[in-house]
Amino acid sequence: MIPPCFCYTSLHKNFVTFIFHFILLTPQTLSLDPKFKACEPKSCGKGPEISFPFYLSGRQKSFCGYPSFDLTCDDEQKLPVLGISGEDYLINNISYLTQSLQVVNARASRDPCPSPMHNLTLHRTPFLVNPSYINFSMLYNCSDHPPDDIPTYPLACSGNTSLRSFGVFQREIKGKEKKLPSGSCQKLVHVPVSASGWSDVKLFLDMTYVDILKRGFVLNWTAHSCFLCNSSGGRCGTDDKEFVCLCPDGPKIHDTCSRNDLPPDPNVKLKVGIGAAAGVVGLTAASIFWFVYHRRKTKSYRTSSALLPRNLSSDPSSKSSDVEKAEELLVGVRLFSYEELEEATNNFDPSKELGDGGFGTVYYGKLKDGRSVAVKRLFDNNFKRAEQFRNEVEILTGLRHPNLVTLFGCSSKQSRDLLLVYEYVANGTLADHLHGPQANPSSLPWSTRLKIAVETASALKYLHASKIIHRDVKSNNILLDQNFNVKVADFGLSRLFPMDRTHVSTAPQGTPGYVDPDYHLCYQLSNKSDVYSFAVVLMELISSLPAVDITRPRQEINLSNMAVVKIQNHKLHEMVDPSLGFDTDTRVRQTVIAVAELAFQCLLSDKDLRPCMSHVQETLTRIQNNGFGSEMDVADVNKSGPLVAQSPDSVIVKWDSK
Structure with missing residues (x-):
């Protein structure tokens, strides 16, 4: 046991040392650090002030932002300019809170006859186009005439009077692909335009192409908060x-x-003086108090210590609560050093990238013990990313299911980056095999696809039973091993689901094409949101089509909309992958119809009418084992029509959808 006199002497010495350093270092606080001064927000004269993560080249130092966020000033417009893909974009507004900026092509603002010449390419940039846009396509120097029945916007001063240049909305191009002379044009450029939907196209009919370009669009970025x-x-x-x-x-x-x-104010010297004097007075009073107190305690200790048992326990550690919480959180999870994972991924070699998303990039790595791993490197070590990191670790640590990806460990808290280490699943994603680089009809027969559906549903059923919502169910998050066994991955958007509530109110997140419309409308997340997203995956398995494709006709851009319309109109056969044998194999036809019927129920706009994931999994298992079969009313599969389905708003549900 430490004698009280030692505590007092040490305490007194520390107080004196603190006062000495306080008085010595006070003058230094009166001058601002040069880097702090250099990064004062600047503007170009008009428009928003520029601050981190952006910096104005020539007016602010490069260390005031990230390298890919450098801006310049347009001397004429007095607005900041962002250069991407060989084009300059004027920034009219910036929201640092929502991490978004409103931009317009600089040519449209300063040129009476603008001609954007480059497509917007955002690959390997921190920016992405906000979903509220449509593509305006500009065709230059076309030898053929555009058709009269399609609205076009002439480029009046294209520079070549013998050839024609015009703009048209991309949906119209796809809808009239055989008629449009796009193949006879020298150049085709797509320009994003802000719009609330394709219905806005009617409002553009009275505009010139210059007016359309001046609408601009919104970019979002990802960077440290x-x-x-x-x-x-x-x-x-x-x-x-x-x-x-x-x-x-x-x-x-x-x-x-x-x-x-905090920055000093004009009276800082006076305040520092008062503070120092108060500190000295306080120190003196505290010293007297502690001297008297410890003298009494010492006397008491000397008279009583012989009668007391020796206390072998020491004082609690001085660890911060944050460190304690981090250690508690990571119990049972291996902590990897940054250097170890850097070596495993060959210094995060770009050639070892397995994929990337909104929060990070995944690399292939090999540990010293020979295990192949997938290392997820979160983009920025900031508050939002750290929250994501803790969320994934907390959720994955407690989960054990054969169809969920296994978490091997993560980087320590002291690591320069937030890193997660997963088991490596070697055969790519379901999206790769359905409509990606590994797409091969012979490798994914219907029996394999049905097996994938059952295993994915089993994993989601397990998550929901654990009061967890995946929140980003999609074919890119369904990994496949060499035997096409499912490993559901990426719980970055998952949330522990409160047991005493029916939903969680939160801002919509997820991937376009998979997001539950009820969730998007009411901001109410429930396990039925996963049911909706999984139904989109079921339709991908049936059709081999991606969830979103803007080259499809308007009503079919979203696969979910296409599926509902096709089923309602008895045209399911039009979207079934021909390689599955739907027209030649009765069992395939039966099971495809049954799965489509189930997906139809899961795509209902009213979440309360959708089945729960437990019922979905059980129904898929029955379909797999029996060919088809459930309580659902399936049409005669031997007839030419695929199935008869009621309207999604009036369908009678025959199960407990809770």
Whole structure:
């Protein structure tokens, strides 16, 4: 046991040391760090102020933002300019809260006859086009005439009077592909245009193509959040491409400045003097108090310690609560060092990329023990990404199911990046095999597809029984091994589902084409949202078509819409993959119809009418074992029509949909 006199002496010494350093370092706090000054928000004269993650080249230092977020100023418009894919885009507005910016092609703003010459390519950039857009296609120097029955927008001054240039909305191009002279044109450029839907096209009929281009569009970006740093009086920046919080007294590697980092005010010297004097007075009073207190305790200790048993336990550790929570969270999960995973992935070699998404990139790696792994590297080590990281670890650690991907471990809290280490599933994703680079009809017969559906449903049923909603069910998140066994992956958007609630109110997240419309409309997430998304996967298995394809006719861009319309109109056969043998194999025909009927029920707009995942899994298992069969009313499969289905708003559901 430590004698009280030792505690007092040590405490007194620490107080004196603190006061000494406080007085010594006070003058340094009166001058701002040069990097903090350099990253003051700037503007181009008009438009939004520019701050992290952007920086104005020539007006702000490059360390004030990320390399791919450099902007310039348009001297004429006095607006910031973003350069992408060989085109300049004027930025009219920036929302740092929603991480979005409204842009318009610079040619459309300063040229009376603008001619964008490059398609917008966002591959390997931190930007993506907001879904609220449609493509306006511009065809240059066409030798053939455009058809009279399709609305076109002439490019009046294209520079070549003998040939014709015009604009047309992309949906019209696909709808009239055989008539449009796109093959006889020298160049075709697609330009995104903000719109609430294809119905807006009617509003554009009275516009010129210049007016259409001036509507612009919205870009979203992914980068480290600056909220905490700004709130603490700092300014965000980078150091060797890594995020730092630039504080008045110097950069901090964490997200906030300490309380004494806030910018000094005009009376700072007076306040520092008062604070120092108060500190000395407080120290003196505290010293007297502790001296008297410990003298009494020492006397009591000397008279009583011989009568007490020796206390072998020490004081609690001085670990911060954050570290304790992190250690508690990661119990049973192996912690990998950054260097170990860097070596396993050959320094995160781009050639080892397995895929990427909104939150990170996945790399193939090989550990020293010979195991092949998939290393998920989250894009930025900021608050939002750290929350994602903790969410995945917490959920995956407690889950054990043969059709769920296994988590081997993750990077330690001290790692420079947030990294997750999963088992490596070697045969790609379901999307790859259905309509991607590995698509091969002979490798995915209907019996294999039905097996995939059953195993995926089994994994989702297990998640729902564990009160977890996957929230991003899609064919890209269904991994396949060499025997086409399912491993459902990517729980980055999963949330622990409260047992005492029927839904969770939250902003819609997920992948276009798979998002539950009821969730998108009411912001109410439930396990029926996964049921809807899984139904889209079922229709992918039946059709081999992607969930979203903007080259399809308007009503068929979303596969879910196409499926509902085809089933209602007794035309399911039109969207079934011909390689499945739907027209020649009775068993295939029966089971495809039964699965489509089940998917139809799962796609109902009213979530309360959809079956639960438990029923979906049981029904699929019966279909797999018996050819078809459930309580559902399936049409005579020997007739030419695929099946008879009622309207999705009036269908009678014959199961407990809770």
